[in-house]
Amino acid sequence: RRPSGRGLEHARRPAGAPLGVSARLRGRMGGGGGGSAEPLLDAGKRPSIGQLAWNFAVLGSTAFGGPPVHLGMFQKRFVDEMQWLPSSRYTELLAMANCLPGPSSTQVAFAIGISQHGVVGGLVAGFMFLIPGAIIMTVLGFCSHSMKDEIAEPASPANAVASAASAVGVALVFIAVAGLVKKNVEGPKLAMICFGSAAACLVISPPPPWMNPALIFLGGAITAISPVPQKGGSEDVVANDNHGLSATAGAFVFLLYFVVAAWTIYDAAVDHGWMIPFLTAGMFVWGGGPVVLPMLMTVLTPTWIHTTIFLTGIALAEMMPGPVFNISCFLGVQLSLANGFFWPAGTCVCWLALMGPGVTLTFGAMPLWGKLRNFEVYKRALPGLNAAAVGLLVSTIFVVYGALEARSPFPAGSRAVALCAYAAISSAHPGSTGTADVSVPAVVLIACVAGFVWSWAR
16 A cells, blocks of 8 residues: 555654654654654565566656656655655665666666565566567667657647657756755755756756766765764665665676676677667767767667657657657667568667666665665765756756757647646645645646647648
8 A cells, every 4th residue: 555645654763763663653763963753664664576677667657757757757756755764875875876877767767666576566666667668669760750740840749749748847847956955965065966966067068978977986085084963764764675686696797797898889889780789879978868879869860760750869869758768769779670580589689789788787786786875985975976967957948948949839838737736736745735646647637738739730
């Protein structure tokens, strides 16, 4: 049964009381230093595998707008509403994902599943988040020629609906980032790390692949050398956490990664086919879609695929729910059909080659990242790591809003949709004065209907 944030009792563990003194106290542990109570889901109340599958399938079908929106929806659904994990743990997973190559929001989805039910939970949560968008992009791979002209038409219903859904995504980014800043950035030092990281991402655009992990490590180094006051209860936050694999298995995953990386470098030098670029991008590219897509486009066009088709795929991937890395399904279909390859196999190879390395490293990183908690240096570095990770999201506010303004056929209407969505969702956000339980998918649906009506009225 999903725990209700309003129904849980607010309590603090008395001084000197042992951990696990009661399920009720563990359910609402409070932070030190006057911080607000931070929820921790008791091990006996963890979501079932079925609940994991359902919730991530819903998000995989409705999470429009790219990684910032996905992460905002994860924050609202799993941290604020369902209380599957506390905010500090969530930002820790976010920092870990940003230090790995691959799609960060997808890696966080796998990590959340691992934290609840180990390896099986990670596989269920991650693939249920990925599969809806992958199926849609595969179907659109067959339909791209008939759809691309309409998508490119500014006043078309398809573009109007996509713009309306993106406006809701912008509102979700604002809500999520504001909440993360409030919970994880306290004091001038953490503010400097957070907003300094955001400013660096905005000034250096597009950022080089090494920039995100470098900013996170720099933030951690600052607080490791010059510690900041930490909230109490950090041991409680991870008391019931699950890391999936053992530390030894995690180390083996990274060893395997380096072996495959060496083979990939060799094969890329001698194999100039259309499959190896997907594995190369999945193995070595940090920074997500904004970095991966230009790299793939440089290698694949115009030799293997027409530039217009590739650009159409980017537009469709940005419109669809789930990670933009699902463009590998769209491209896999196109490349397979063009080269006489069995398209289901070609599509799966391209998808797994681009997604697989980053996802596999997530399973290896979870136990190793957890081991770091035993070191005092890491405990001092953690506030800086989290503040820098939040700073990376702060910079995305300007990116997603700029993208909405550039793509919308009616910018003023898109702004209005974003404001209305912000009001509707934030009014029901835990801790606010709202009483209604507003569903994000319902808001997306209403916005899409409004966009379609607007295009029809035009």
